[in-house]
Amino acid sequence: MADGSIGLWTVSLAVLGGAIRVSTPFLFVSLGECITERSGRINLGLEGTLVMGAMSAYGISYLTGSPWLGLLAAGITGALLGALHAGICSLPRVNDVAVGIALMLFGTGLAFYLGKPLIEPTAPRLPAIDFGWWSDIPQVRAALRVNVLFLIGVALAPTLYWAFRATRWGLLIRTAGESSDAARAMGHSVLLIRLRATMVGGFLAGIGGSFLSLFYPGSWNEGLSSGQGITAVALVIFARWDPLLCLWASLAFGGAAALGPALQSVGVTSGYHLFNAAPYVLTLAIMIITCSPKRTLTGAPAELSITR
Amino acid sequence: MTSEAADSAEAVGAIAPAADAGFLQRYGGAIEYVLIPGAAVAGALAVFGIFVMLFGKNPLDLYFYMYYGAFGTWFSWQNTLTRAAPLILTALCTALPAQLGMVIIGGEGALLIGALSATSAALLLQGMPPFVVQIAMVIAGVIGGGLWITLAGALRQYRGVNETISSLLLVYIALAILNHLVEGMMRDPASLNKPSTREIGAANMIGSIPGTDVHWGLVFGLIAAVAAYILIYHTVFGFAARVAGGNIRAARIVGLGVSKLILTICFLAGGAAGLAGMVEVAAVQGRTNANLAAGYGFTGILVAFLARQNPLAIIPVAILLGGISASGGLLQRRLGLPDASVLVLQGIIFVFVLASDALYGRIGFLKGKS
Numbered sequence: 001m002a003d004g005s006i007g008l009w010t011v012s013l014a015v016l017g018g019a020i021r022v023s024t025p026f027l028f029v030s031l032g033e034c035i036t037e038r039s040g041r042i043n044l045g046l047e048g049t050l051v052m053g054a055m056s057a058y059g060i061s062y063l064t065g066s067p068w069l070g071l072l073a074a075g076i077t078g079a080l081l082g083a084l085h086a087g088i089c090s091l092p093r094v095n096d097v098a099v100g101i102a103l104m105l106f107g108t109g110l111a112f113y114l115g116k117p118l119i120e121p122t123a124p125r126l127p128a129i130d131f132g133w134w135s136d137i138p139q140v141r142a143a144l145r146v147n148v149l150f151l152i153g154v155a156l157a158p159t160l161y162w163a164f165r166a167t168r169w170g171l172l173i174r175t176a177g178e179s180s181d182a183a184r185a186m187g188h189s190v191l192l193i194r195l196r197a198t199m200v201g202g203f204l205a206g207i208g209g210s211f212l213s214l215f216y217p218g219s220w221n222e223g224l225s226s227g228q229g230i231t232a233v234a235l236v237i238f239a240r241w242d243p244l245l246c247l248w249a250s251l252a253f254g255g256a257a258a259l260g261p262a263l264q265s266v267g268v269t270s271g272y273h274l275f276n277a278a279p280y281v282l283t284l285a286i287m288i289i290t291c292s293p294k295r296t297l298t299g300a301p302a303e304l305s306i307t308r
Numbered sequence: 309m310t311s312e313a314a315d316s317a318e319a320v321g322a323i324a325p326a327a328d329a330g331f332l333q334r335y336g337g338a339i340e341y342v343l344i345p346g347a348a349v350a351g352a353l354a355v356f357g358i359f360v361m362l363f364g365k366n367p368l369d370l371y372f373y374m375y376y377g378a379f380g381t382w383f384s385w386q387n388t389l390t391r392a393a394p395l396i397l398t399a400l401c402t403a404l405p406a407q408l409g410m411v412i413i414g415g416e417g418a419l420l421i422g423a424l425s426a427t428s429a430a431l432l433l434q435g436m437p438p439f440v441v442q443i444a445m446v447i448a449g450v451i452g453g454g455l456w457i458t459l460a461g462a463l464r465q466y467r468g469v470n471e472t473i474s475s476l477l478l479v480y481i482a483l484a485i486l487n488h489l490v491e492g493m494m495r496d497p498a499s500l501n502k503p504s505t506r507e508i509g510a511a512n513m514i515g516s517i518p519g520t521d522v523h524w525g526l527v528f529g530l531i532a533a534v535a536a537y538i539l540i541y542h543t544v545f546g547f548a549a550r551v552a553g554g555n556i557r558a559a560r561i562v563g564l565g566v567s568k569l570i571l572t573i574c575f576l577a578g579g580a581a582g583l584a585g586m587v588e589v590a591a592v593q594g595r596t597n598a599n600l601a602a603g604y605g606f607t608g609i610l611v612a613f614l615a616r617q618n619p620l621a622i623i624p625v626a627i628l629l630g631g632i633s634a635s636g637g638l639l640q641r642r643l644g645l646p647d648a649s650v651l652v653l654q655g656i657i658f659v660f661v662l663a664s665d666a667l668y669g670r671i672g673f674l675k676g677k678s
Binding site for chain 2: 044084088091092093094095097098099101102103105106107108109110112113116226227230231233234237270271272273274276277280281283284287288291292293294
């Protein structure tokens with residue numbers, strides 16, 4: 001009985017800690033995708049951006065010794081991939097969903113190619129802040145070792161929420177997403193707005209990738225991201241393109257993804273792979289519940305091809 | 309590489325009778341469908357050449373070894389064709405739903421589930437005559453893969469869930485199911501380092517086409533591609549599917565059963581990819597393990613887009629892409645390029661092919677003056 005309750009506590013703590021640790025890449029990718037999709041374009045290539053970000057962050061951190069430069073490199077790589085996506089999509093009759101799939105394959109391939117020599121060496125990692133200093137229980141301390149990126153992401157969500165509502169840039173992005181004709185009539189270039197939105201989205205997704213290689217799991221290998229990028233894209237859809245909901249959804253996802261390792265740590269090993277699939281099953285389940293064939297989703301940018 | 313030679317030959321053929329405007333009016337569109345993807349592949353190869361040049365390799369060596377590794381010898385041809393077989397089948401998994409305007413990218417998942425179902429069927433029927441086992445494996449593979457993609461289609465039709473995302477999520481779920489089963493219930497206790505199921509037995513393997521090392525899966529692929537072509541372009545069902553793909557509201561107004569169309573097409577698409585999984589088990593691996601997730605499903609997406617979703621065009625494109633992946637080993641050994649170089653080239657080709665969509669109907673001399 002006592003064993004059972006300790007096990008349960010350990011699992012809950014590990015899930016909580018995992019929610020904080022694992023959710024960060026989900027959070028950054030979904031916030032980035034949120035910006036891109038609000039401008040009326042979908043970038044499915046963020047899976048590739050995430051992996052490229054992870055690889056370049058690790059490489060630059062290893063070469064320069066500074067994880068922060070690695071972080072910057074990941075962001076810039078992501079922005080460049082975003083620019084590539086937006087550039088191809090601005091050609092006439094090119095489908096943004098297909099370009100996303102292409103960039104997903106291209107990004108992962110390029111990252112595996114360039115990252116080959118990086119599997120062996122160890123790069124300096126991002127520091128963590130210890131919020132669990134008050135506790136004597138090691139599990140609590142482990143759960144509360146929080147990375148700065150997580151805090152930045154948490155701060156970014158309400159900032160974006162406010163920016164979409166109250167700033168000139170936010171309004172421009174939303175106008176481009178709701179009606180490209182209206183944006184054009186106001187004298188703005190829709191393609192340019194979408195280019196910038198996709199680049200910012202790529203930048204954030206790259207940062208999300210750097211978290212994977214520089215903090216948790218904290219190394220570079222080819223199995224580093226298994227669909228976190230695409231899950232985060234799906235997450236934006238049921239977060240209704242709302243940055244604040246993206247934050248909550250990312251936390252839920254992080255918790256779900258941490259369930260497998262948490263159960264393994266207390267000795268429940270059967271079904272390990274099935275628990276690892278929990279985020280994908282959860283995404284699918286939530287999409288099934290929240291989507292409807294009869295109406296377009298509330299809050300969906302009208303120009304978005306994927307919701308039409 | 310040979311396809312480019314063919315392209316340029318056809319391009320020459322296209323220019324020669326240019327005085328006859330009627331010829332271009334009639335065939336200009338068809339020539340475009342060969343010329344533009346051909347040019348896209350050539351452009352991608354050029355960019356890839358520059359890319360490897362940045363790493364101090366000679367691009368001419370690269371092209372030579374790619375050609376040699378893909379189509380240079382009988383041995384490399386056989387390697388190429390062996391790899392083309394599953395690519396034809398997984399490409400159908402994207403190309404068939406594309407007729408309905410759906411973008412399905414979950415061929416890899418259907419392949420894994422198909423492999424798992426086929427292996428289960430073979431293990432259940434141990435002791436039966438090989439022919440019976442093989443038929444059962446085909447049926448199990450097609451049904452397993454078919455239901456997997458039908459799930460994505462049904463979610464789209466009945467719940468409005470985007471099929472692109474759901475089919476990709478299903479890939480990861482399929483992989484988890486496969487890993488769970490081969491490390492648990494279906495694990496062969498003798499497989500230590502690489503958890504696998506028990507072997508289906510040498511007698512139940514489908515073997516090679518006589519006189520070659522190419523397995524019968526290639527024939528399965530060819531039959532499936534031709535059947536898909538006939539289904540889409542020469543039957544009422546295919547016509548209905550293309551009407552629904554062009555304008556779903558019009559299809560509903562004229563009374564086409566859109567749900568039935570979507571579910572049937574998705575089942576056939578997934579069935580093709582499931583058959584690819586069955587082929588990989590029954591002709592290559594002999595058992596199910598994580599080796600099956602070799603990316604055929606993802607390369608199949610590229611094949612389908614490069615073939616412009618035409619089932620017949622999938623055949624040569626799958627051979628071309630099979631050749632590129634067959635040459636990967638040689639590039640690794642002779643030029644010291646990492647195995648991911650094939651993925652990079654595939655990615656570049658994909659990007660070029662999509663960007664080239666902007667060119668259709670814009671090439672002056674192909675329009676034909678009327």
